Amino acid sequence: MKAVVLRQHGTLEDLAYVDLPAPEIGPDEVLLEVKAAALNRLDLWVVEGWPGLRLDFPHILGSDGAGVIAAVGERVEGFQVGDRVVVNPTLSCGRCDFCRAGRENLCDEFKIIGEHVPGFFAQLAAVPARNLLALPDHVSFAEAAAASLVLVTAWHMLVVAGRLRAGEDVLVVGAGGGVNSAAIQIARLAGARHIYVVGSTAAKLAQAEALGADALINRSEGDWGRALYAATGRRGVDVVVDNVGAATFHTSLRSLKKGGRLLTVGNSTGPRFELDNRYLFARHLTIIGSTMGTQRDYETVMGLLFAGRLQAVVDTVYPLSEGVEALRRLERGDVAGKLVLEP
Ligand code: ZN
Numbered sequence: 001m002k003a004v005v006l007r008q009h010g011t012l013e014d015l016a017y018v019d020l021p022a023p024e025i026g027p028d029e030v031l032l033e034v035k036a037a038a039l040n041r042l043d044l045w046v047v048e049g050w051p052g053l054r055l056d057f058p059h060i061l062g063s064d065g066a067g068v069i070a071a072v073g074e075r076v077e078g079f080q081v082g083d084r085v086v087v088n089p090t091l092s093c094g095r096c097d098f099c100r101a102g103r104e105n106l107c108d109e110f111k112i113i114g115e116h117v118p119g120f121f122a123q124l125a126a127v128p129a130r131n132l133l134a135l136p137d138h139v140s141f142a143e144a145a146a147a148s149l150v151l152v153t154a155w156h157m158l159v160v161a162g163r164l165r166a167g168e169d170v171l172v173v174g175a176g177g178g179v180n181s182a183a184i185q186i187a188r189l190a191g192a193r194h195i196y197v198v199g200s201t202a203a204k205l206a207q208a209e210a211l212g213a214d215a216l217i218n219r220s221e222g223d224w225g226r227a228l229y230a231a232t233g234r235r236g237v238d239v240v241v242d243n244v245g246a247a248t249f250h251t252s253l254r255s256l257k258k259g260g261r262l263l264t265v266g267n268s269t270g271p272r273f274e275l276d277n278r279y280l281f282a283r284h285l286t287i288i289g290s291t292m293g294t295q296r297d298y299e300t301v302m303g304l305l306f307a308g309r310l311q312a313v314v315d316t317v318y319p320l321s322e323g324v325e326a327l328r329r330l331e332r333g334d335v336a337g338k339l340v341l342e343p
Pocket of ligand 1: 092093094095096097098099100104106107108109110
């Protein structure tokens, strides 16, 4: 089968489009004929690598996949060959205290498909049946793959970890990324009063507005912290979503009302920065980190996608053979929505 693989940690130069043997499935797994796979910033982090990440090379990237079941393991129940499915990318053991409490994204053996084990940038993938969700005919494979990781991540961050309540004001820092596009929609659905979005271009802000943002701040026009402060009547917001990190965290904390929460699931500009703790405790601020979501979150949020209450934001669909080029584009950052590969 064809696949986009990483030969060793490094740069995008270490990726290749190659032929590999088809994967073998275990008794609790299905063989997925991948019809669509979506790119995530996580793919770029995996290319770079980090201390403690040990992969078998060549490693197949890609955490988001949807497709048709080509074979089922002997213990699989409830799914059969030919079924359309989408895959929850979070792998969990099902036995530890966290898993038994329904908090699979805190699992002792937590893994993400495409990050720790082979992913979906391939014609075929072996997937645990417990991660599958039946895909209704009216939802395309590309939409399902594009929505999967970002919707469950944004849902868990805002609704479960962040406990967003109706009537609260939300600021989303960044407009083009998948999690942020999902966060805007979910904040709207959860009944947020005002959704402020800071973005770098008019096109990305226009898209944020179409998704439900009602106050747009273009950071290319000056100090966005000041603009937000003025726009909120010098009060600030209840909740900030900041997945930018080093470049914005300080201003994001300054944008919170007393008692506000800063939610984060990533850092596109770097993970390390200084904090003035006096500002944190004196203003009763909370920083809440989370990653991915539970199986229950996944079923809930994908159900909202299937019902048309949330939407996938797809920028471009590429053939799998152009996967490396698509990753280069993601690295450059000129995307407004998800990039999807079709084997
Ligand atoms: Zn577990």
